[in-house]
Amino acid sequence: MHVLVAHASRHGSTTEVAARIAERLRELGHDATLRTARDRAPLDGHDLVVVGGSLYTGRWHADAQRFLRRHRGDLGRVPVAVFAMGPRRDDPDAWTAARDQLESALAKLAWLDPAAIAVFGGKDPKPKHGVVRDLRDWAAVDAWAESLVGGGPTTR
Numbered sequence: 001m002h003v004l005v006a007h008a009s010r011h012g013s014t015t016e017v018a019a020r021i022a023e024r025l026r027e028l029g030h031d032a033t034l035r036t037a038r039d040r041a042p043l044d045g046h047d048l049v050v051v052g053g054s055l056y057t058g059r060w061h062a063d064a065q066r067f068l069r070r071h072r073g074d075l076g077r078v079p080v081a082v083f084a085m086g087p088r089r090d091d092p093d094a095w096t097a098a099r100d101q102l103e104s105a106l107a108k109l110a111w112l113d114p115a116a117i118a119v120f121g122g123k124d125p126k127p128k129h130g131v132v133r134d135l136r137d138w139a140a141v142d143a144w145a146e147s148l149v150g151g152g153p154t155t156r
Contacts, residue, residue, distance in 0.1 A: 083117070
């Protein structure tokens with residue numbers, strides 16, 4: 001399977017998660033290409049497109065949204081999975097708010113019917129009071145990546 005993993009990141013945390021998804025897919029025997037959502041190259045030849053962006057002040061990264069709009073025609077022919085980097089506070093309200101923010105962004109793209117949606121914990125861009133909060137759960141990222149391709153290696 002040929003998978004494109006496009007990412008939109010302000011401080012790099014989303015890029016790290018996108019790279020992990022691509023790496024896990026490669027470990028499972030798939031061809032995974034990682035690129036920024038600003039990249040305008042065509043989507044030809046991909047069997048799955050994964051698009052990730054960070055959530056800031058209630059909005060999903062504009063570059064992720066632009067990527068989806070720019071490639072709307074191509075994305076109607078291939079499954080699309082989306083993820084967002086969300087809360088940096090581990091409480092139910094923060095997780096619900098992050099999921100609602102992503103759902104709100106996706107609602108503006110009524111033509112898009114994602115095959116999978118995920119919200120992962122975020123990471124502080126800078127230490128606050130000497131501490132960097134990092135709620136990224138790498139096992140959850142790996143499991144989600146595996147779920148996108150059926151969890152196992154490809155047969156070539």
